[in-house]
Amino acid sequence: xxxxxxxxxxxxxxxxxxxxxxxxxxxxxxxxxxxxxxxxxxxxxxxxxxxxxxxxxxxxxxxxxxxxxxxxxxxxxxxxxxxxxxxxxxxxxxxxxxxxxxxxxxxxxxxxxxxxxxxxxxxxxxxxxxxxxxxxxxxxxxxxxxxxxxxxxxxxxxxxxxxxxxxxxxxxxxxxxxxxxxxxxxxxxxxxxxxxxxxxxxxxxxxxxxxxxxxxxxxxxxxxxxxxxxxxxxxxxxxxxxxxxxxxxxxxxxxxxxxxxxxxxxxxxxxxxxxxxxxxxxxxxxxxxxxxxxxxxxxxxxxxxxxxxxxxxxxxxxxxxxxx
Numbered sequence: 185x186x187x188x189x190x191x192x193x194x195x196x197x198x199x200x201x202x203x204x205x206x207x208x209x210x211x212x213x214x215x216x217x218x219x220x221x222x223x224x225x226x227x228x229x230x231x232x233x234x235x236x237x238x239x240x241x242x243x244x245x246x247x248x249x250x251x252x253x254x255x256x257x258x259x260x261x262x263x264x265x266x267x268x269x270x271x272x273x274x275x276x277x278x279x280x281x282x283x284x285x286x287x288x289x290x291x292x293x294x295x296x297x298x299x300x301x302x303x304x305x306x307x308x309x310x311x312x313x314x315x316x317x318x319x320x321x322x323x324x325x326x327x328x329x330x331x332x333x334x335x336x337x338x339x340x341x342x343x344x345x346x347x348x349x350x351x352x353x354x355x356x357x358x359x360x361x362x363x364x365x366x367x368x369x370x371x372x373x374x375x376x377x378x379x380x381x382x383x384x385x386x387x388x389x390x391x392x393x394x395x396x397x398x399x400x401x402x403x404x405x406x407x408x409x410x411x412x413x414x415x416x417x418x419x420x421x422x423x424x425x426x427x428x429x430x431x432x433x434x435x436x437x438x439x440x441x442x443x444x445x446x447x448x449x450x451x452x453x454x455x456x457x458x459x460x461x462x463x464x465x466x467x468x469x470x471x472x473x474x475x476x477x478x479x480x481x482x483x484x485x486x487x488x489x490x491x492x493x494x495x496x497x498x499x500x501x502x503x504x505x506x507x508x
Contacts, residue, residue: 205353206282208266215479216263223486227257230489233502244323245307248300249492249499251327255293259485261285279351284339287361290481291334294368299327301375308382337364362452447477 208216234250265282269275303323306314338361341347347354493500 205286206266206269206279206351208270212479213267213270216267216482219482219486220260220263220267223482223489224257224260226489227253227260227485229506230493230499230503231257233499233506236506237502242320244318244320245300245303246499247320247323248296248303248327249496251296251331252293252300253489253492255289255296256485256488258289258292259482261289263482276351280349283351283353284342284349287338287365288335289485291338291361291364291368292331293484294365294372295330295334296327298368298372298375299330301372301379305375305379305382308379308386334364358452359456362456365452447480451477 230253231250234246234253262282262285265278265285269278269282303314303318306318336343340360341354341357342349347356493503
């Protein structure tokens with residue numbers, strides 16, 4: 185590969201030089217230290233709460249929740265690398281490890297969110313089948329295989345030697361990451377909406393809960409007692425409360441996806457559209473915007489777990505008892 189083709193495949197700076205992805209400034213250092221000091225203890229404490237309390241980690245839905253929390257925890261691997269590179273050891277091998285790690289935490293978060301949403305959809309629409317088939321073992325196998333496939337696709341360029349792992353960002357790497365992020369993002373948004381609609385349908389059906397007639401067999405040759413149908417009318421106030429709960433769940437789910445990776449998806453789409461119109465060097469000034477989005481993308485690892493604590497009373501009670 186000659187030098188010109190090599191440069192064409194990389195993200196460049198405004199001067200036409202190869203962009204170094206791990207260089208950070210003082211403001212970035214402050215943001216990363218603040219997010220790490222809050223997010224790492226928070227995510228570790230929630231992980232301990234889920235794994236320590238038996239009734240939590242034995243439920244498949246909480247196992248998917250554990251996968252999401254671990255994905256949030258993996259967000260801090262990249263900023264820790266950046267801080268070490270900035271303050272201690274600006275070594276080339278550390279930069280290689282950085283390039284091999286970027287985008288993986290976001291991909292793992294999206295795939296685990298999608299799995300959790302699919303699990304909720306199956307639990308709502310096929311409750312008996314879900315209760316029978318969806319065990320913790322099955323959930324763990326699905327989550328592990330999905331995570332391996334996600335990492336393989338994200339780093340496919342380097343795994344099959346389409347590119348050499350250097351302290352630089354390959355455009356092919358960005359393209360493949362964009363494809364996967366768009367697919368997972370759209371899938372999560374669609375599942376959020378589908379689950380919301382299914383919840384609304386169930387709420388409408390629950391306005392009158394009808395008991396099924398049953399024959400009670402009585403011993404000592406007594407006659408059968410037939411239970412007549414009865415209707416339980418749920419109060420309008422309670423139904424409105426349940427509907428509002430479903431709406432808040434949708435809003436929070438969508439909001440948690442808007443900061444990350446929605447901004448990444450928009451930025452990547454804008455970047456490649458700009459390259460098609462103005463060329464590589466004409467869009468090099470977007471690197472600064474990408475840097476800002478990368479900083480913002482760390483914040484879900486802080487506010488995301490807080491959303492789960494607010495929404496999940498059982499998890500909140502278990503987390504309150506954790507002492508690190």
